[in-house]
Amino acid sequence: MGEITIKQLAQILKVSTATVSKALRDSHEIGAATKKRVQDLAKSLNYSPNPFASGLRRHKSNTIAVILPEIANNFFAQAVNGIDEVAREKGYHLLIYLSHDSSEREAFFLNDLLSRRVDGLLMSISFDASDFTHLDAIQQKLPTVFFDRTYEGSLLHVTNNDFESAFDATRHLYECGCRNIAFLSAFQTLKTGDQRFKGYLSALKHCGLPFKDELIVHCNNNKNDSYTRIRELMTEIKPDGIVSSIEKLAKQCYYVCNELEINIPGDVKIVSYSNLDSASLLNPPLTTITQQAFEMGKEAATILFKVLKNSNYKADSKILNAELIKRRSTDIINI
Amino acid sequence: MGEITIKQLAQILKVSTATVSKALRDSHEIGAATKKRVQDLAKSLNYSPNPFASGLRRHKSNTIAVILPEIANNFFAQAVNGIDEVAREKGYHLLIYLSHDSSEREAFFLNDLLSRRVDGLLMSISFDASDFTHLDAIQQKLPTVFFDRTYEGSLLHVTNNDFESAFDATRHLYECGCRNIAFLSAFQTLKTGDQRFKGYLSALKHCGLPFKDELIVHCNNNKNDSYTRIRELMTEIKPDGIVSSIEKLAKQCYYVCNELEINIPGDVKIVSYSNLDSASLLNPPLTTITQQAFEMGKEAATILFKVLKNSNYKADSKILNAELIKRRSTDIINI
DNA sequence: TTGAAAGCGTTACCAC
DNA sequence: GTGGTAACGCTTTCAA
Numbered sequence: 001m002g003e004i005t006i007k008q009l010a011q012i013l014k015v016s017t018a019t020v021s022k023a024l025r026d027s028h029e030i031g032a033a034t035k036k037r038v039q040d041l042a043k044s045l046n047y048s049p050n051p052f053a054s055g056l057r058r059h060k061s062n063t064i065a066v067i068l069p070e071i072a073n074n075f076f077a078q079a080v081n082g083i084d085e086v087a088r089e090k091g092y093h094l095l096i097y098l099s100h101d102s103s104e105r106e107a108f109f110l111n112d113l114l115s116r117r118v119d120g121l122l123m124s125i126s127f128d129a130s131d132f133t134h135l136d137a138i139q140q141k142l143p144t145v146f147f148d149r150t151y152e153g154s155l156l157h158v159t160n161n162d163f164e165s166a167f168d169a170t171r172h173l174y175e176c177g178c179r180n181i182a183f184l185s186a187f188q189t190l191k192t193g194d195q196r197f198k199g200y201l202s203a204l205k206h207c208g209l210p211f212k213d214e215l216i217v218h219c220n221n222n223k224n225d226s227y228t229r230i231r232e233l234m235t236e237i238k239p240d241g242i243v244s245s246i247e248k249l250a251k252q253c254y255y256v257c258n259e260l261e262i263n264i265p266g267d268v269k270i271v272s273y274s275n276l277d278s279a280s281l282l283n284p285p286l287t288t289i290t291q292q293a294f295e296m297g298k299e300a301a302t303i304l305f306k307v308l309k310n311s312n313y314k315a316d317s318k319i320l321n322a323e324l325i326k327r328r329s330t331d332i333i334n335i
Numbered sequence: 336m337g338e339i340t341i342k343q344l345a346q347i348l349k350v351s352t353a354t355v356s357k358a359l360r361d362s363h364e365i366g367a368a369t370k371k372r373v374q375d376l377a378k379s380l381n382y383s384p385n386p387f388a389s390g391l392r393r394h395k396s397n398t399i400a401v402i403l404p405e406i407a408n409n410f411f412a413q414a415v416n417g418i419d420e421v422a423r424e425k426g427y428h429l430l431i432y433l434s435h436d437s438s439e440r441e442a443f444f445l446n447d448l449l450s451r452r453v454d455g456l457l458m459s460i461s462f463d464a465s466d467f468t469h470l471d472a473i474q475q476k477l478p479t480v481f482f483d484r485t486y487e488g489s490l491l492h493v494t495n496n497d498f499e500s501a502f503d504a505t506r507h508l509y510e511c512g513c514r515n516i517a518f519l520s521a522f523q524t525l526k527t528g529d530q531r532f533k534g535y536l537s538a539l540k541h542c543g544l545p546f547k548d549e550l551i552v553h554c555n556n557n558k559n560d561s562y563t564r565i566r567e568l569m570t571e572i573k574p575d576g577i578v579s580s581i582e583k584l585a586k587q588c589y590y591v592c593n594e595l596e597i598n599i600p601g602d603v604k605i606v607s608y609s610n611l612d613s614a615s616l617l618n619p620p621l622t623t624i625t626q627q628a629f630e631m632g633k634e635a636a637t638i639l640f641k642v643l644k645n646s647n648y649k650a651d652s653k654i655l656n657a658e659l660i661k662r663r664s665t666d667i668i669n670i
Numbered sequence: 671t672t673g674a675a676a677g678c679g680t681t682a683c684c685a686c
Numbered sequence: 687g688t689g690g691t692a693a694c695g696c697t698t699t700c701a702a
Contacts, residue, residue, distance in 0.1 A: 005679060016689040021681060031687055048450040052396070053679030055387035056694045063430075071419075072412035072612075080406050084433050093452075095398075096431045098419050115383040117428075254616050276613065277407075281589050283618030340695060351673040356697060366671055388695035391678045 004047040013037055024049070060119060063093040064304065067109055067123040069101045069149070073247070075275040075293045076124065079147065082297025083122055090305055092119075101127035101221050107134045114141060120304045122297075125149040127187050127221050143307045147300035148291070149192045155315045156307065158300045162192055165289045165322040166199025167206070169243050169271045172287070172324060174207040176269055176332050178241030182215040182233055184249040196245045196273070215239060219249055231256050234268070241330075244272035250286060269330040273322070285327035292320045339382040348372060359384070395454060398428040399639065402444055402458040404436045404484070408582070410610040410628045411459065414482065417632025418457055425640055427454075436462035436556050442469045449476060455639045457632075460484040462522050462556050478642045482635040483626070484527045490650045491642065493635045497527055500624045500657040501534025502541070504578050504606045507622070507659060509542040511604055511667050513576030517550040517568055519584040531580045531608070550574060554584050566591050569603070576665075579607035585621060604665040608657070620662035627655045 006024075010017045015034065023030045023038035024047075030038075041047075055061050066083060068076050080096075087094050095118060099106040103126050111134075113121060120143040125135070132151050138144055139155050146157040173181050183200045187193035204211055217233050219226040230252050233239065244250040250272030257264050264270055264284055274288040299318050307313045341359075345352045350369065358365045358373035359382075365373075376382075390396050401418060403411050415431075422429050430453060434441040438461045446469075448456060455478040460470070467486050473479055474490050481492040508516050518535045522528035539546055552568050554561040565587050568574065579585040585607030592599050599605055599619055609623040634653050642648045 006681095007679075017680080018682085018689055018691090019687085021679095022688090025681090029687060034687085046449070048447070050391070050679050051450055051452045052387045052391035053694090054681070056385070056391055056696090057679080057681045059694080061387070071406065071415050072409055074407055077407035077412055080431070081433065084406075084431075094431050096415070096419075096429050098416065112383070114381070115386055117386045251613060251616065278586060278611065278613055278617065281586065281617050282613065283616060283620075285618075341697095342695075352696080353673055353675090353698080354671085356695095357672090360697090364671065369671080385695050388678090389697070391680090392695085392697045394678080 004042075004045045005050070006047075009038065009041055009045070009047060013041060059116065061093075061117060062091060063095055063118045064120045064122060064301075065095040065097060065109075065113055065118040067097045067099060067106060067121065069099050069124060069126050071096070071098055073275075074277055075148070075247070075291060078275060078293035079124075079297035079300075082294040082299075083301045084297075086298055086301035086305065099126040103129045103131070110134050110138045113138065118142070120144065120308055122147060122300050122304060125151055125187075125190055128189075129187070130189050143304060143311070145300045145304045145307075147296050149187060149190050151189075152191050154191075156303055156313070156317065158296050158303065158318045158320065159192065159195075160291050160296075160322045161319055162195035162322075163199040163202070165273075165324065166196040166243065166245070167203045168199075168324050169287075169289050170200045170203035171207060172326065172330060173241035173243065173269055173271060174203070174209065176241070176265075176330050178239075178269055179209060180212075180215065180237075180239045181209065181241040181243060182217060182237065182239035184230070184242060184244040184246070184253075185216055185218050186220075186246045186249065188218070193245060200243055219246075223248075223252075227252050227256065231260070234260055234262060238268075240268055242268060242270045242272075244270065244274075247272055247274035247276055250274055254282070254286075264329050265331045266333045271324070271330055279325070280327060282329075284329050284331070287327045287330040288325050289322045290325050291322045295320055339377075339380045340385070341382075344373065344376055344380070344382060348376060394451065396428075396452060397426060398430055398453045399455045399457060399636075400430040400432060400444075400448055400453040402432045402434060402441060402456065404434050404459060404461050406431070406433055408610075409612055410483070410582070410626060413610060413628035414459070414632035414635075417629040417634075418636045419632075421633055421636035421640065434461040438464045438466070445469050445473045448473065453477070455479065455643055457482060457635050457639060460486055460522075460525055463524075464522070465524050478639060478646070480635045480639045480642075482631050484522060484525050486524075487526050489526075491638055491648070491652065493631055493638065493653045493655065494527065494530075495626050495631075495657045496654055497530035497657075498534040498537070500608075500659065501531040501578065501580070502538040503534075503659050504622075504624050505535045505538035506542060507661065507665060508576035508578065508604055508606060509538070509544065511576070511600075511665050513574075513604055514544060515547075515550065515572075515574045516544065516576040516578060517552060517572065517574035519565070519577060519579040519581075519588075520551055520553050521555075521581045521584065523553070528580060535578055558587075562587050562591065566595070569595055569597060573603075575603055577603060577605045577607075579605065579609075582607055582609035582611055585609055589617070589621075599664050600666045601668045606659070606665055614660075615662060617664075619664050619666075622662045622665040623660050624657045625660050626657045630655055 006017045006020045010020045023035045097109045146154040150157040271287040275293050279286045341352045341355045345355045358370045432444045481489040485492040606622040614621045
């Protein structure tokens with residue numbers, strides 16, 4: 001049974017529960033002999049401490065929460081792997097909440113987490129966020145590290161070099177001959193999206209290309225909607241290059257191009273933020289801005305545990321570099 | 336503050352903690368007026384119950400654990416989505432554990448879960464499992480539903496029609512002209528892998544093809560190892576068809592074929608169990624046996640909650656049909 | 671309809 | 687070095 005308690009161990013060994021508790025936690029105030037007796041018995045009886053009792057007493061859960069927009073996405077999945085690595089090493093448990101890019105759900109989760117169920121929170125903000133009061137509130141009450149999708153007010157966070165990587169991607173298209181470069185925008189209310197957009201703008205300027213409003217496509221959470229908008233872009237504006245700020249949209253570009261028989265990279269070159277591990281197997285292989293997903297999760301978790309250990313850290317951050325991996329979707333085609 | 340307690344509410348309202356507790360849980364033994372007073376105050380003070388205290392008292396956590404081989408895999412990620420949907424609806428929390436296909440880690444997690452931290456468990460067994468005593472033990476002590484990767488001894492489970500789907504895939508290759516069909520095997524110690532293998536064998540027989548040992552490649556957890564073995568298969572045995580029992584291995588086939596300049600589907604046709612959502616964008620688009628990943632998670636969770644509600648269910652199961660989606664990787668090429 | 675009090679299993683304080 | 691005991695915040699008898 002998993003029903004053995006400290007009290008029972010104490011009875012069997014004819015010592016107090018206090019002694020057992022201390023012996024189990026390897027306290028120095030217990031003699032080596034008793035310590036061994038206790039530990040041996042605990043092991044042989046398969047004792048395992050009740051996390052609720054100790055959580056209640058110690059005001060500590062050994063659990064952290066992770067709030068993600070989605071999990072069926074290689075970036076977030078790998079980030080979870082990174083988080084898991086750190087958490088596991090610290091003996092922590094991982095509670096997962098999926099917002100499905102709804103800030104309403106997000107708010108619900110945040111509210112729930114105020115119950116001191118967890119010691120800390122790692123979070124990547126949902127797509128349609130616009131009101132950040134919940135986020136402001138949570139960071140005051142619970143150690144919270146934002147990663148990837150952060151907002152202006154975040155105290156602790158791990159981000160990409162979003163501005164620079166978007167700049168580089170756009171310039172890369174320019175260097176490959178594109179003069180009419182579209183930008184597929186998402187979550188521009190978040191710092192992350194904003195920075196990517198600014199990087200794009202800055203690169204246009206740097207390359208001497210004019211900014212044209214019709215080249216910007218604001219995509220939302222709705223799959224069909226985005227598809228339609230991208231299709232419109234391709235039929236009406238006909239850009240010769242596309243920078244996609246998220247992977248989902250790049251895939252939709254591929255589908256649209258398939259449907260309309262537009263050749264990539266002949267008619268249009270595409271580069272996208274993406275951690276798709278099959279990017280090189282696509283037709284054509286997709287040029288990606290690949291984020292350090294695993295590292296990002298790992299860094300975020302590391303910062304969180306630093307704060308958990310020493311609550312003086314009020315602000316800390318880290319920037320990881322996303323890498324532009326050039327593949328055939330941006331190849332220069334000689335006719 | 337998230338620090339309001341029942342005791343404080345009771346003091347403010349000059350009632351007992353018992354009354355407050357009951358009022359909050361909307362008990363019928365409390366008068367409507369007091370009930371309202373309590374609930375209003377609780378709301379205005381942003382009271383949220385301490386989950387450790389109630390968990391300790393009620394021996395119930397409102398949390399379920401999910402043990403997965405990996406998360407950076409579309410199948411498991413979608414399964415988690417399905418699980419999440421059901422759990423959220425029931426107001427449950429989700430604890431995630433990644434075994435990374437190590438049965439050692441798995442055993443560690445299982446042991447930990449004996450602490451009554453969770454009310455139930457959903458699990459997909461790791462790749463290299465061979466000793467099932469831990470699994471036998473856990474299902475006796477904790478309501479546990481296995482999904483996808485199950486084992487012979489599992490009481491509650493949700494599986495694919497593994498035998499039939501492997502049969503159909505193999506026959507499909509035969510019908511496309513393949514006469515030398517290789518099978519990439521994984522987790523054959525599990526029921527899932529075993530059934531897929533048997534489906535393959537049965538289809539060979541059905542089609543009048545001989546079984547040849549050298550056409551079976553046993554792949555393990557090590558990426559380089561598997562790559563080498565597949566490479567050997569392709570250079571030495573040169574099959575004209577491949578059935579891959581997991582997605583990972585199919586990707587490796589693509590890489591090997593790229594390296595060796597083997598044409599798919601001209602030289603070899605490939606079909607794989609896979610939930611890759613970019614399967615149709617690959618070069619060439621991959622014929623897949625696509626599992627109902629989301630449904631699988633959902634069904635598994637549903638069974639678990641049925642058991643949680645009514646502990647009489649000692650055995651229950653469900654089989655979901657995987658679908659063969661034919662794409663270019665198995666096209667018949669006319670020369 | 672309400673309340674007093676016992677406990678859930680653990681830890682921490684203080685006395686010995 | 688060891689033990690008694692009061693808490694942690696909540697739920698659940700049982701009595702009023």
